Amino acid sequence: MFLTEFTMKINENYVLQKNYIFTEISKKMLDFKAKYPTRKIYNLGIGDVTRPMDKRLVDKIKKALDEQIHSRTFKGYPPETGYDFLKTAIAKKYALRGIKLDLDEIFISNGAGCDVTNILNLFSDVTAVIANPTYPAYLDSNNLRGNNCILLPLTKKNQYKMLPNTLSENQNYLIYICSPNNPTGATLNYDDLLSWVNFANRTKSIILFDNAYESFIEDKSPKSIFEVKNAKYCAIEISSFSKSAGFTNLRCSYTIIPKTLTRQNIKINKMWLRHQCTFFNGVPYHIQKGAFFTLTDEGQRICQKNINYYKKNLKILKNCLKKNNFEFLSSNNSPYVWVKIPISKSSWEYFDFLLYTYGIVCVPGSGFGESGEGYIRLSAFAKRCDIISATKLLPWV
Amino acid sequence: MFLTEFTMKINENYVLQKNYIFTEISKKMLDFKAKYPTRKIYNLGIGDVTRPMDKRLVDKIKKALDEQIHSRTFKGYPPETGYDFLKTAIAKKYALRGIKLDLDEIFISNGAGCDVTNILNLFSDVTAVIANPTYPAYLDSNNLRGNNCILLPLTKKNQYKMLPNTLSENQNYLIYICSPNNPTGATLNYDDLLSWVNFANRTKSIILFDNAYESFIEDKSPKSIFEVKNAKYCAIEISSFSKSAGFTNLRCSYTIIPKTLTRQNIKINKMWLRHQCTFFNGVPYHIQKGAFFTLTDEGQRICQKNINYYKKNLKILKNCLKKNNFEFLSSNNSPYVWVKIPISKSSWEYFDFLLYTYGIVCVPGSGFGESGEGYIRLSAFAKRCDIISATKLLPWV
Numbered sequence: 057m058f059l060t061e062f063t064m065k066i067n068e069n070y071v072l073q074k075n076y077i078f079t080e081i082s083k084k085m086l087d088f089k090a091k092y093p094t095r096k097i098y099n100l101g102i103g104d105v106t107r108p109m110d111k112r113l114v115d116k117i118k119k120a121l122d123e124q125i126h127s128r129t130f131k132g133y134p135p136e137t138g139y140d141f142l143k144t145a146i147a148k149k150y151a152l153r154g155i156k157l158d159l160d161e162i163f164i165s166n167g168a169g170c171d172v173t174n175i176l177n178l179f180s181d182v183t184a185v186i187a188n189p190t191y192p193a194y195l196d197s198n199n200l201r202g203n204n205c206i207l208l209p210l211t212k213k214n215q216y217k218m219l220p221n222t223l224s225e226n227q228n229y230l231i232y233i234c235s236p237n238n239p240t241g242a243t244l245n246y247d248d249l250l251s252w253v254n255f256a257n258r259t260k261s262i263i264l265f266d267n268a269y270e271s272f273i274e275d276k277s278p279k280s281i282f283e284v285k286n287a288k289y290c291a292i293e294i295s296s297f298s299k300s301a302g303f304t305n306l307r308c309s310y311t312i313i314p315k316t317l318t319r320q321n322i323k324i325n326k327m328w329l330r331h332q333c334t335f336f337n338g339v340p341y342h343i344q345k346g347a348f349f350t351l352t353d354e355g356q357r358i359c360q361k362n363i364n365y366y367k368k369n370l371k372i373l374k375n376c377l378k379k380n381n382f383e384f385l386s387s388n389n390s391p392y393v394w395v396k397i398p399i400s401k402s403s404w405e406y407f408d409f410l411l412y413t414y415g416i417v418c419v420p421g422s423g424f425g426e427s428g429e430g431y432i433r434l435s436a437f438a439k440r441c442d443i444i445s446a447t448k449l450l451p452w453v
Numbered sequence: 454m455f456l457t458e459f460t461m462k463i464n465e466n467y468v469l470q471k472n473y474i475f476t477e478i479s480k481k482m483l484d485f486k487a488k489y490p491t492r493k494i495y496n497l498g499i500g501d502v503t504r505p506m507d508k509r510l511v512d513k514i515k516k517a518l519d520e521q522i523h524s525r526t527f528k529g530y531p532p533e534t535g536y537d538f539l540k541t542a543i544a545k546k547y548a549l550r551g552i553k554l555d556l557d558e559i560f561i562s563n564g565a566g567c568d569v570t571n572i573l574n575l576f577s578d579v580t581a582v583i584a585n586p587t588y589p590a591y592l593d594s595n596n597l598r599g600n601n602c603i604l605l606p607l608t609k610k611n612q613y614k615m616l617p618n619t620l621s622e623n624q625n626y627l628i629y630i631c632s633p634n635n636p637t638g639a640t641l642n643y644d645d646l647l648s649w650v651n652f653a654n655r656t657k658s659i660i661l662f663d664n665a666y667e668s669f670i671e672d673k674s675p676k677s678i679f680e681v682k683n684a685k686y687c688a689i690e691i692s693s694f695s696k697s698a699g700f701t702n703l704r705c706s707y708t709i710i711p712k713t714l715t716r717q718n719i720k721i722n723k724m725w726l727r728h729q730c731t732f733f734n735g736v737p738y739h740i741q742k743g744a745f746f747t748l749t750d751e752g753q754r755i756c757q758k759n760i761n762y763y764k765k766n767l768k769i770l771k772n773c774l775k776k777n778n779f780e781f782l783s784s785n786n787s788p789y790v791w792v793k794i795p796i797s798k799s800s801w802e803y804f805d806f807l808l809y810t811y812g813i814v815c816v817p818g819s820g821f822g823e824s825g826e827g828y829i830r831l832s833a834f835a836k837r838c839d840i841i842s843a844t845k846l847l848p849w850v
Contacts, residue, residue: 064579064625064659066716066724076730104529109521118515124506124702132501132701166563166704167734174571174732177597182461196731200574228461261461304529305521306737307563319463327463333473334593335571337564340703343737 069200077192077423078103081407088411098446100373100434101417103238103392105302107365110358113301113349120345134338137329138164138310142344145351146310155282161314161325163332164347166339168268168296168309172232173197174335175264175292175311178327185231187218189239189424189431191266194232209427216242216385216394220255228259233281234266236273239424239433241390243277249284256290260319263291271300271363273389288314292324299391301350301359308339308347366391369443370436376447377434391436394421399453403429414449466597474589474820475500478804485808495843497770497831498814500635500789502699504762507755510698510746517742531735534726535561535707539741542748543707552679558711558722560729561744563736565665565693565706569629570594571732572661572689572708575724582628584615586636586821586828588663591629606824613639613782613791617652625656630678631663633670636821636830638787640674646681653687657716660688668697668760670786685711689721696788698747698756705736705744763788766840767833773844774831788833791818796850800826811846 075083081101088097123129137143143159150157165171173193176182184198188207198205206223210216216237223229233252236243244252256263265281273279281291293312297303313325349355373393377384383396395418397406403420410416410432421431436443472480478498485494520526534540540556547554562568570590573579581595585604595602603620607613613634620626630649633640641649653660662678670676678688690709694700710722746752770790774781780793792815794803800817807813807829818828833840 064627065577066719066721067575067577068717070575070724070727071719073727076727079730102529106527106529108524108527111522114518114522118518121511121515121518125508125511127505130503130505132499132503134702134704169734170732178464178467180462180464193731200728200731230461304734305531307531307734320465322463322468324463327467330467330470330473331597333476334590334597335567337566337701337704340740 067200067202069202073196073199076196077419080423081417081419084407084411085417095415096445097415097417098438098442099417100438100442100446101419102435102437103419104304104437105299105362106437106439107302107362109302110361113346113355113358116349117306117342117346120342123341131341134341134344136332136336136338138162138339139341139344142348145348149351150280150282153280153283155280157312158315160329161312163311163313163328164339164344165309165311165332165336166307168266168294168298168311169193171309171311172264172266172294174331175328176201176203176230177331177335178324179230183227183229185223185229186425187232187234187237188426189421189428190232190234191238192424194234195425207425207427210237210240210242211427216240217244217248219248220252223255225255225259229261231256231261231263232266233263234268235277236269236387236390238269238390239392239419239421239428240385240394241387241392242385243273243275243387243389245277246284249278249281249287253281253284253287253290257286261290262317262319262324263287265291265293267293268296268299269390270295271359272367272391275389277389282312282314288316290317292317297347297350300363301347301355302362303347303350306343306346308343365440366436369438369440372440373434373436373443373447376450380451393434393436395432395434397430397432398451403432406432410452414446414452416446416449416452464597466599470593470596473593474816477820478814478816481804481808482814492812493842494812494814495835495839496814497835497839497843498816499832499834500816501701501834502696502759503834503836504699504759506699507758510743510752510755513746514703514739514743517739520738528738531738531741533729533733533735535559535736536738536741539745542745546748547677547679550677550680552677554709555712557726558709560708560710560725561736561741562706562708562729562733563704565663565691565695565708566590568706568708569661569663569691571728572725573598573600573627574728574732575721576627579627580624582620582626583822584629584631584634585823586818586825587629587631588635589821591631592822604822604824607634607637607639608824613637614641614645616645617649620652622652622656626658628653628658628660629663630660631665632674633666633784633787635666635787636789636816636818636825637782637791638784638789639782640670640672640784640786642674643681646675646678646684650678650681650684650687654683658687659714659716659721660684662688662690664690665693665696666787667692668756669764669788672786674786679709679711685713687714689714694744694747697760698744698752699759700744700747703740703743705740762837763833766835766837769837770831770833770840770844773847777848790831790833792829792831794818794827794829795848800829803829807849811843811849813843813846813849
């Protein structure tokens with residue numbers, strides 16, 4: 057074979073990259089099931105909702121689908137950035153928090169995970185700032201592009217809070233903030249977020265604020281980065297109906313890019329519009345109608361009922377862990393419990409131990425980053441019966 | 454402000470890029486409607502299906518949605534590469550054409566447009582080979598990444614066929630083949646495709662084969678690149694339910710990457726799996742159930758009925774154009790007619806002329822590339838009444 061300067065190559069970052077953690081866990085679960093087909097599994101590792109959808113919500117979606125049967129109401133390609141009826145409802149939700157959004161600052165998408173990874177297309181020479189541990193797709197997507205990454209450890213010493221004080225002010229960054237954090241549940245308060253916003257505005261950095269778990273927040277922590285003064289000059293917010301409304305299967309999310317966010321005199325909003333019109337074809341009408349319904353008063357009551365169920369799971373889980381002297385982070389703002397492994401085992405060793413000894417599935421902390429070593433993530437999204445069965449098997453040593 | 458070697462920059466390719474052509478057309482239509490709110494518009498520019506969905510198909514989708522109401526059948530995150538029931542049906546469709554596919558060679562996605570653009574993430578130092586004119590997203594997505602592009606003009610002289618004979622054998626390429634071509638309708642036959650496959654295997658190039666319009670093919674042209682000998686060593690196929698089953702709003706497509714396609718000893722299939730697990734979260738269950746139904750015998754009859762309707766539109770349109778001595782490409786394998794502008798006007802000038810004189814919307818040929826200048830694309834996806842009204846206004850000069 058030839059080799060010239062015009063030779064297309066594969067992106068070698070893909071070769072170096074390990075498997076996605078949840079793919080790895082599924083594989084281990086399948087292996088276990090194959091070996092022990094009759095043994096029960098209690099899945100407390102799940103980062104996915106498990107409550108069935110309310111019939112009223114499904115009926116709304118079905119009604120919207122019926123419009124596809126008639127020539128007069130049939131819809132083809134959805135608008136790339138979403139239907140105005142949904143954007144209007146989202147803008148109204150934000151207005152109630154004192155945040156004014158224009159409709160063209162809201163981009164409806166098919167998943168927060170898609171947007172938070174694809175947005176890298178807009179930038180070059182990125183230095184990403186990422187909490188350690190956190191949601192693996194931030195680091196993975198940057199690694200797959202060969203970007204420079206700074207991992208900020210979240211430890212007991214810093215109360216599991218990521219803050220800008222260790223970063224140089226002589227460069228700019230793409231800063232990933234997940235608050236409440238997945239997996240630790242640690243939530244940044246107003247002052248924490250203000251220090252990030254001020255830092256980003258000073259250094260011309262951009263904050264990617266992932267508030268996937270905002271509907272679990274119980275205290276006064278901001279649910280949106282745009283509650284923070286001057287955030288509209290430096291932040292992008294990535295939100296989802298997945299966890300708040302049980303939409304993980306239906307796929308609907310939204311990203312907010314204020315028109316006031318410019319870099320090198322270019323509006324990032326306009327760049328993303330161009331991106332979505334080329335790389336994306338919109339979200340189905342009936343799904344957006346469903347998402348719209350979840351923002352009505354009736355829909356909000358339905359969502360809250362589900363969240364209350366998961367919150368009760370969380371309470372049961374924490375009470376039992378406490379009784380058994382487990383050390384864990386006590387945030388009530390998230391569906392997850394970040395648990396210190398009580399015996400001398402690594403995260404993956406303890407994962408295997410829990411699975412093969414008790415049939416309990418967790419997520420090994422090291423899957424969220426090196427600083428997660430020595431921890432596991434347990435999830436209140438598990439089924440109530442699984443939580444009760446698993447906690448009966450405590451102390452898991 | 455500082456400037457260091459670690460400064461994140463915006464991707465300036467986005468700044469240089471013009472608006473997406475269909476965004477531009479929508480804008481012009483809105484301007485027209487604002488000026489002349491009472492005038493009729495006959496939209497023959499539409500690249501989108503317009504026929505309502507069959508009630509039987511919608512009922513299947515609704516039935517699948519009902520599973521979300523019950524704890525026992527509720528589904529969370531869909532598998533990133535799709536449910537096996539749909540992959541199995543697709544594999545069966547290919548088996549009937551003599552093509553053997555493993556299920557993990559099929560990736561279900563939410564749009565052919567998404568896959569054909571995002572796949573660029575897997576490669577570096579790309580030289581893209583793109584027909585001119587063709588579907589604008591191929592060129593746009595490469596421009597937005599700053600890739601090198603070679604545009605191969607499709608002209609009357611080469612029968613609007615893109616062939617490899619003018620390309621150097623001393624490098625490799627990412628080759629975009631849309632057959633039947635959008636917008637010209639020109640279709641590559643077995644020998645044409647074999648010459649591409651042989652060229653790609655010789656030069657270690659990769660073919661991206663977009664067969665969005667395969668269900669319109671009437672002659673013996675291959676409907677899949679994998680009908681061609683040795684294509685499984687050099688080709689990726691990007692397929693969709695959009696045009697065959699009227700799914701443009703519902704969003705479902707699939708991409709086939711044979712495990713035999715390797716470059717630098719790496720399976721491209723494995724790279725795409727890694728990509729989809731990080732950048733994508735799958736297609737909803739009920740949508741995949743709908744797509745599955747369209748592949749059953751009953752579903753296929755429903756799809757064919759819609760295609761026949763559009764084919765009849767095509768016939769009416771072509772007969773009228775012929776009577777009025779228009780020059781156009783006579784392929785019956787596509788829903789589009791590629792029409793030479795009969796008067797001395799550029800594509801965009803003729804677009805404005807048709808809109809403001811007759812209320813007719815077309816797509817200016819130059820929107821598909823420079824070689825499309827002097828042409829317009831008319832679409833059989835238009836409503837029958839629009840086609841009849843518009844053709845009554847001929848000769849459009």
